[in-house]
Amino acid sequence: MPNIKPLGPTPSELKKHVATVHVSGELSLLERKIVNVLLLNAFDDLLTKKRHSLPVGILCTMLGFDSKNHEALKRALLKVMSTPISFDLLHDGGKTDWEASPLIAYAGIKNGLCSYEYSDWLAGKLANPDIYTLININVQRQFSGGYALALYENCLRFKRTGSTGWISVETWRRLLGADASMYDEFKHFSAEVIKKAVKEINQVSNIIVTPEYKREARRVVQIRFLVEDNPQKSMYDNGEDEEQKAIRESEAFRRLTLLGVGDRLAVSWIQQEPDRALQTAIYVEGKAKNKQIRGSAGGYARTVFEKGTRIDAGGANASVPTVVAATPQSVEASAEERAKQTTAKIKSLSLEEKQKFAAEYMAEGGKGNTYQPETGTFKNALERTAYTSWLRSKIAALEE
Template sequence: MPNIKPLALPPSELKKHVATVHVSGELSLLERKIVNVLLLNAFDDLLTKKRHTLPVGILCTMLGFDSKNYDALKRALLKVMSTPISFDLLHDGGKTDWEASPLIAYASIKNGLCSYEYSDWLAGKLANPDIYTLININVQRQFSGGYALALYENCLRFKRTGSTGWIPVETWRRLLGADASMYDEFKHFSAEVIKKAVKEINQVSNILVSPEYKREARRVVQIRFLVEDNPQKSMYDNEEDEEQKAIRESEAFRRLTLLGVGERLAISWIQQEPDRALQTAIYVEEKAKSKQIRGNAGGYARTVFEKAARIEVGGNGKGQTEPALPRPTVVEKDTSAEERSRQTTAKIKSLTLPEKQKFAEEYMAGGGKGNTYQPETGTFKNALERTAYTSWLRAKIASVPG
């Protein structure tokens, strides 16, 4: 295997490094959805463009929102603009670094177009897949409760490790925006927030969560959630071409994502340079085992892949995974919602090529991004463009009777 030497990074024993991201104050369901849809639209251009745009019609379709209610949309954007996002980085010894920024620095709605900007600092943070987990917008549309969507977002990034780990009750209240005084009593927080959110997540999303509680003197002080794939998730997943499926089943993808590299970024690396992507994963695994990584392994892998001249890999290259946790009990499903989703998926799969092309052209004519549109297949090569288009298409197909 070729010798590839990464940038010189000072070796350091990593004892404890936990990064938590939370939004101060309570966001409504619509406001949380807006944050994710706007980020999805801007993700590829976060570091190269200051201002991002999205047609209001497509924005509303992706939100599952009445596009005629502009006043409600404007109020939601104002709330997002006035809500800070905080990054708390806990280091060994209890020392905490704290940074914060408004979620959106600027927003406007003019001539049917929503324009918005992030601060340079926040754009840099959000462009790092180790900080932000991109959620499936089609899954997001299924949620009807703000607490459920907030818990989903905070559990999703732990799907591969199987558990969120033990987190204090007060931290969970902050992460979910459950700041009302009524939740000072745990029984109210449990009944009105945790139990209802868990039930909705298990009914409508692509993961299953199950809470566990740690008590001191009969008082619940910490909660952790076991997290795993929902066996029903296929009804909400994006349509993926054979290349995407093959990448997700590859050794490089498995090892990179276990290190904490975001799925979108891992797919991009494997598409560009599959051998280098696998070598990066093996190299970082070796460094992690010898405790020579300062910071998180996913961020280190990004530095190695993007900036290293050469990578030197030794050993047998075998990776290790943690055993799966027991599967939590599945609550009753909303069968009518499932059936509608199945019907929509079936209709999309049965589209002819001319029909696919027609829908894609309609989407792009309305202002949807189509930089990687492939007319010969009626699909979009870029994962983010395809996600946005699929969300629009599902809403379009679902609205057609019969």
């Protein structure tokens, strides 16, 4: 596939943030999350690969979704495939260019693997982060409302400029997917969509949005949102920065990227299964050293990590682990079983064990402003989520 030059505004246009991204039709919360997770997975390879893939088990984990409900996942993918995304690019002379494409050109699920493709045109657009904001998956998980996530996506791009600018009420309805006839009357659109979405964004995300209204003859015709950092939720940004800094300084990250694994993909693997990520790097290094890899080492590493290949240390004196291929059908079941075992172990922890783990977590730099020693938990939902993620990794590592 030839290298594609990203299509988009010039740097001077980007500075003014005049590009607007529209997703037509109403997407559910799950469908919006799917769009973002698939883009995160494909981002490093948008301009070099046509088809991208992700194990269904990992996809569902990132979505916070029941991996057994494949029919619901298929329906969501079909809706994403039938939903167009359009770009309106405003130039200095006031002339607007309009282009559109389906969000996904192809999707398929086979042997526990979800495969998908973007059109070449859209891949070029999505590869330009100034045009399309890559959503933080950790933040995305906190949302329970589709309108809130849609508004968050549309406001996050304007954090640097502080405002979305004035946009008509009709366009906002289209951007948020609030097409129901009941929202023709502004008071219902305001009460059921805008106010509820703003409240959720300000409670669970890393930004604060404040709506302002422009009226004509006492009728609201335009809305803009002021956008700023949320100091109360800054742990998302700071925590992500600290976590990613630690990941990027880790041995696993260094070795994976030297093999040719993309930065974002390496970070994602280490976040999911840090020990497995390192074992994969060591194993592939050994294969490459012995000239046993036909294609790229990075591509081989991805096959080993994502296809459920079991990596065995092969004895205390082995310098390179051996690999035993798992059947594709067993991949998802194995991942689910490990997750269930980890959950059961966490539920069975005594208060003393909970306190011990919490102390270890905070000693390693985890935020514990709302830690409650009497229960061994964290009162704040964001701190509790971050700690639970750490604890699951810890427990899973101890069980191996």
